[in-house]
Amino acid sequence: MENKKGGAGKLAPYCYIAPITLILVTFVIGSVAVSVALGFTKYNIMTEPVFRGIDNYSKLMSDSKFVKALKNTLELMLLIVPLQTVLSIILSVFLVANRKRFLGKLANSMIFIPVICSPAVVGVVWRELLNGKFPVIEKFFGLFGIEPSMLLGDAKTALITVGMVAVWKWMGYYVVIYSSGLLGISNTYYEAAKVDGADRIRCFFSVTLPLLKPTIILGVFLSVTNSLQCFDLIFNLTGGGPNNASTTLVVYSYSKCFSAGAAGYAMAISNILFVVILAVAMLQRNMMRREASEI
Amino acid sequence: MELVKKGFKNVISDLVLIGIIVVSIFPFIYMFLMSFKSTINAYDFDFSLEKLSLGQYEKIFQMENFERYIFNSVFVAVMGVILTVAVCSLAGYAFAKMNFKGNDKIFLFLVMTMVVPSEVIVIPLFLITKELGWLNSYRALILPLPTAFGVFIMRQAILDVPKDLMDAARIDGCGNLKIFFKVVLPLVKSSILALSIFTFVGAWNNFLWPLVACTKAEMKTLPLALSMMKTQFNTDVGLTMACAVINFLPPFIFYVFMQSRFKEGMTLSGVKG
Numbered sequence: 001m002e003n004k005k006g007g008a009g010k011l012a013p014y015c016y017i018a019p020i021t022l023i024l025v026t027f028v029i030g031s032v033a034v035s036v037a038l039g040f041t042k043y044n045i046m047t048e049p050v051f052r053g054i055d056n057y058s059k060l061m062s063d064s065k066f067v068k069a070l071k072n073t074l075e076l077m078l079l080i081v082p083l084q085t086v087l088s089i090i091l092s093v094f095l096v097a098n099r100k101r102f103l104g105k106l107a108n109s110m111i112f113i114p115v116i117c118s119p120a121v122v123g124v125v126w127r128e129l130l131n132g133k134f135p136v137i138e139k140f141f142g143l144f145g146i147e148p149s150m151l152l153g154d155a156k157t158a159l160i161t162v163g164m165v166a167v168w169k170w171m172g173y174y175v176v177i178y179s180s181g182l183l184g185i186s187n188t189y190y191e192a193a194k195v196d197g198a199d200r201i202r203c204f205f206s207v208t209l210p211l212l213k214p215t216i217i218l219g220v221f222l223s224v225t226n227s228l229q230c231f232d233l234i235f236n237l238t239g240g241g242p243n244n245a246s247t248t249l250v251v252y253s254y255s256k257c258f259s260a261g262a263a264g265y266a267m268a269i270s271n272i273l274f275v276v277i278l279a280v281a282m283l284q285r286n287m288m289r290r291e292a293s294e295i
Numbered sequence: 296m297e298l299v300k301k302g303f304k305n306v307i308s309d310l311v312l313i314g315i316i317v318v319s320i321f322p323f324i325y326m327f328l329m330s331f332k333s334t335i336n337a338y339d340f341d342f343s344l345e346k347l348s349l350g351q352y353e354k355i356f357q358m359e360n361f362e363r364y365i366f367n368s369v370f371v372a373v374m375g376v377i378l379t380v381a382v383c384s385l386a387g388y389a390f391a392k393m394n395f396k397g398n399d400k401i402f403l404f405l406v407m408t409m410v411v412p413s414e415v416i417v418i419p420l421f422l423i424t425k426e427l428g429w430l431n432s433y434r435a436l437i438l439p440l441p442t443a444f445g446v447f448i449m450r451q452a453i454l455d456v457p458k459d460l461m462d463a464a465r466i467d468g469c470g471n472l473k474i475f476f477k478v479v480l481p482l483v484k485s486s487i488l489a490l491s492i493f494t495f496v497g498a499w500n501n502f503l504w505p506l507v508a509c510t511k512a513e514m515k516t517l518p519l520a521l522s523m524m525k526t527q528f529n530t531d532v533g534l535t536m537a538c539a540v541i542n543f544l545p546p547f548i549f550y551v552f553m554q555s556r557f558k559e560g561m562t563l564s565g566v567k568g
Contacts, residue, residue: 012471016389017401020382020446027439028408030423031416038419045422094311103312109554110319115561116546117323118500120518121539125322128532134325172319176562229414232502236522250414250503257418258507267418274415281410 035267035274043264045257056268066269068244069252072159073228073273076248079163080227085220087167088174093208095175096182108179112172119169123236126165127152155245158238162246166233170226174219181215182208214291221284225277249273323543330536351537360512361520365541368499368517371433375440375498376491382441383490384483387449388475392461402450405443414503421507435508436516440498445490448563452486453479485556492553492560496546517542 039056043049060066091111098104114122129137130148141148151161189207198206209216231250234240240247240255247255249269257266331347355361389395390402420439421430429435456479464474480487505516515523521538524531550557 010395013389013393013395013398016393017386020386020441020443021401021405023382023438023441024405024408024443027420027423028411028416028443031419032411034419034422035416038422045425091315094308095315098308098312101308101312103309103316107312107315107319110316112554112558112561113320113323113547113550116496116550116557117543118502118518118546120500120502120522121326121542122322124521124535124539125326128329128535129322129325168318173562176558225412229412231414232518235502235506253418254503254507257421263418263422270415270418274412277412277415278410 032274035271038264039268039271041264042262044261045263046261049264052264056265057272059265060268060272065244065247065252069247069249069269070272072244072246073248073250076159076163076166076230076246077224077227079160080166081220081223083163084167084170084174084223084227085216088171088219089178089212089216091171092175092178092182093204096179108175111175114169115172117169119232120236122165122169123233127237130161152238153242155242158242158246162230162234162237163227165237166227166230169233170223174223177219177222178212178215181212184215185211214288217284217287217291221280224280228273228277228280326536326539326543329533330540332533351533355534355537355541360515363513364515364517364520367433367436367514369545371436371505371516372495372498374433374437376494378437379441379445379494380487380491383445384449384453384480384487385475386446387451387453388479390446390450391453392456392458392479393471402446405446408443409447417503417507420504424508429508431509431511431514433514436501436505436514439504440494444563445494448486448490449483452483456482488553488556489560489563492549492557493563495549496561499546 038049040051040053041049042052042055095104095108095111099108130151134148137148141151151157185208189211190203193203193207229250230248231254234246234248234251238246240251244252250273253266253269253273256269257263328347330351331349332351386405390398424430424435429438460478460482461474464478469477500518501516502518502522505519506522509515509519517538521535521542524535524538
């Protein structure tokens, strides 16, 4: 047995980690390396890449479609994140309060169904719902003076509509995250606040929110990185249109590579998005660390 | 008086709860109902029983390649789960319970790949796959599925396996691999299940990567087929909805039977912290 440990035993751990390491190095590290390298080239997949230095990146700034895609990406994020966060916190508080009742349990399970559903299905079904042929929807939006058939087809409302569908789809996901945060808050805090005479609203702002802060930081950053990468929903709802009104960076990069055949340029676009997401991730780490050291 | 007030409050919260339920599921109810309608009377919104039919489902299975799409989706998701669980638990076991040179460093290196968002690397991944000659193959769809996140989960779970149990098995003459199968895996079943759900739903719903990696019709998966139908049969809403239902059902059925596991699995990536 000692022998075994000395010879093959030393190599054994490396055999265990080899498969996943090979997969990740080939597909993830490899992809990042290819993307960084070819971002500096003019490359159309058919012919050999030609090194052009930072040409792609300097061209980006004068590419009005890129600027628009960047603007759309950030707008979509600013649309989704605050709404998603506020709504899901309120819903979580409400659902946690009603968690022991039948309807509360039912609502808790139903709200998660859109999360497990494929974005392609969500996109196709919502597109169908918003085509103006469904009287109930028509009437509902009519209350607010909105014509649903125009929501996805109008450049002014397309991006907002995509954002709303995304908020709807992912609501259950954030509700689960915030609910587990809420359930982690010990009841003694609320009892102490009650003794001090705080009403429920005061309790929410002075007890719940401060104690939920680490979860909120996590939830906000998840929401930010997810909304920055939104592709499937847009592809199936609007295809990026009308007139690029809902084209985000991922959509633009995809169409540049697979419709226009400018792979090098497309990777430069993705690299910009990658840097943005990396910066967000680093900011999150720092904030979480500070939060942890405060407690 | 107090009782009346409480009853009133309950009614209000019931109404809000019903509102949440309706908003969460009405698109799916619409999807189901429309899938049982024939094309001619699609928009008359008469859902009396005799007007509902399975015609759309019969029709969709006559569509070219449709059985193939279902097979592709099932095969890719199932193989993806098997591959992910296998490679991630093996690596997790090594990182958690074995002493070897570079253990921490390699683990950190792998975990770092988690910051790379999958949507961002689709184009270079396409180029690599093309270079390997794997476009339009199951390999292309399955092999990139395992992530460092799975290793992370499995390592965390296996760290909690008591060393005494493993030592006892070792005294009984078990080798590393036998300990892994007989002692470790049965103890981390719940993590394996959570990882399986997470991977299955991710693979089943995956859209952008199959869209890029598979150009041939017979290699497409269900979400792609659905997305294509939207443009091809723009008028045939019932048929499109039938396809959406078939797409929707597998994760939904699993969800009905394993709700809490599902929530745990799907939010794994968020709760890691």
